[in-house]
Amino acid sequence: MSENERGAVTARRVGFLVTLVLGGLTALPPLSMDMYLPALPQVTGSLSASAATIQLTLTACLAGMALGQLLVGPMSDRWGRRRPLLVGMGVYVAATAVCALAPGAEMLIAFRLLQGLAGAAGIVIARAVVRDLYDGVAMARFFSSLMLISGMAPIIAPLIGGQILRVTDWRGVFYVLAGIGLLLTLLVARFLHETLPPERRHTGGMGEALRTMRGLLADRVFAGYTLAGGLAFATLFAYISASPFVIQEIYGASPQTFSLLFGLNSLGLVAAGQINGKLLVGRVSLDKVLGTGLAVITLASLALLLMTSGVFGEVGLVPIAAALFVLMSAMGLCLPNTNALALMRTPHAAGSASALLGTSAFAVGAVASPLVGIAGEATAMPMALVQLVCALGAVACFLGLCRPWRAGDPAAPAAAPSAQPSEASTA
Numbered sequence: 001m002s003e004n005e006r007g008a009v010t011a012r013r014v015g016f017l018v019t020l021v022l023g024g025l026t027a028l029p030p031l032s033m034d035m036y037l038p039a040l041p042q043v044t045g046s047l048s049a050s051a052a053t054i055q056l057t058l059t060a061c062l063a064g065m066a067l068g069q070l071l072v073g074p075m076s077d078r079w080g081r082r083r084p085l086l087v088g089m090g091v092y093v094a095a096t097a098v099c100a101l102a103p104g105a106e107m108l109i110a111f112r113l114l115q116g117l118a119g120a121a122g123i124v125i126a127r128a129v130v131r132d133l134y135d136g137v138a139m140a141r142f143f144s145s146l147m148l149i150s151g152m153a154p155i156i157a158p159l160i161g162g163q164i165l166r167v168t169d170w171r172g173v174f175y176v177l178a179g180i181g182l183l184l185t186l187l188v189a190r191f192l193h194e195t196l197p198p199e200r201r202h203t204g205g206m207g208e209a210l211r212t213m214r215g216l217l218a219d220r221v222f223a224g225y226t227l228a229g230g231l232a233f234a235t236l237f238a239y240i241s242a243s244p245f246v247i248q249e250i251y252g253a254s255p256q257t258f259s260l261l262f263g264l265n266s267l268g269l270v271a272a273g274q275i276n277g278k279l280l281v282g283r284v285s286l287d288k289v290l291g292t293g294l295a296v297i298t299l300a301s302l303a304l305l306l307m308t309s310g311v312f313g314e315v316g317l318v319p320i321a322a323a324l325f326v327l328m329s330a331m332g333l334c335l336p337n338t339n340a341l342a343l344m345r346t347p348h349a350a351g352s353a354s355a356l357l358g359t360s361a362f363a364v365g366a367v368a369s370p371l372v373g374i375a376g377e378a379t380a381m382p383m384a385l386v387q388l389v390c391a392l393g394a395v396a397c398f399l400g401l402c403r404p405w406r407a408g409d410p411a412a413p414a415a416a417p418s419a420q421p422s423e424a425s426t427a
Contacts, residue, residue, distance in 0.1 A: 064116020088121025
């Protein structure tokens with residue numbers, strides 16, 4: 001039986017419950033971010049801090065998730081998936097509980113950083129587990145299926161956050177997040193078995209991990225998909241970071257209205273992801289679908305910039321919300337396919353490759369987050385400008401590095417003697 005056949009058999013055995021667990025782990029970032037979003041204006045007043053300072057609580061969590069993946073990914077290639085995941089989830093629960101008790105902005109920022117560092121284990125290892133079990137278009141389909149689960153998090157998280165604010169303050173949001181983290185930890189301990197057998201683990205130390213990552217980044221096509229996915233995610237995160245102030249402060253919507261609009265946009269992302277996995281994958285080239293998604297994101301960002309800069313005069317909430325819906329929906333064509341196309345090239349180092357994918361996304365997102373508020377709270381133009389710049393950068397990386405129009409790309413999969421040529425290498 002070939003390695004791909006063994007992976008398919010293993011995948012069939014994981015069961016629906018394990019799929020839910022993996023989906024929950026990938027949902028942890030949007031849960032950690034989006035449940036907290038309706039409370040941002042309240043946190044600003046409660047801790048007597050500026051909006052820019054409170055936005056750093058988002059940046060800190062995002063930066064922690066970026067750095068944490070660089071540590072956890074190689075660790076999971078060496079020690080397996082379960083142990084690093086369980087340790088990370090335990091620390092996540094503790095850090096989240098401390099966030100609920102933070103007396104000031106500085107302590108909240110510090111423990112949001114720790115929360116991100118620990119929560120990174122769930123993100124990076126979930127992707128690595130998928131790579132352990134699947135290959136080719138089956139992997140792309142599974143990532144789209146996970147988006148059905150993880151994509152529901154942005155829909156329900158702001159709604160839950162808004163309802164929590166009806167009965168308590170922003171601290172209650174973190175108590176709920178700690179409970180969710182504890183439940184996920186228990187489910188991982190009970191149902192998620194090891195997917196990386198000892199004979200496939202790396203035995204070297206940090207030096208080997210760094211050499212592996214250097215080899216991955218030296219693969220032009222892998223680097224192209226990684227950067228394109230990271231910049232597309234930054235476009236998404238610019239929206240996530242700025243939308244509470246744009247929708248509520250500039251356009252006067254209530255926290256509940258903001259939550260409903262945010263949920264609608266996330267529903268568009270989930271729907272596009274399911275169209276990708278159920279209808280497009282296997283019928284249309286992944287590169288063509290990815291290119292279409294990037295083009296739509298770029299056009300939506302351009303429309304937002306024109307509207308928020310006053311080119312069309314004073315624009316109300318409805319046109320802005322419509323453009324944001326289109327942008328968010330197109331993410332469902334981009335995010336699962338960049339992950340799948342990149343990981344197809346790295347069967348020998350799924351943990352490290354997953355770490356680089358996640359780190360690039362969260363690092364660029366952390367840089368984009370404070371930029372959206374650089375002109376204050378009276379204009380949404382910085383958000384749209386950051387989105388357009390990131391979208392154009394993603395298109396440039398996709399076309400310049402991945403070169404999807406070239407048949408028989410000479411770039412081999414990332415260095416490993418046993419690595420098999422992937423679908424991406426013939427895109």
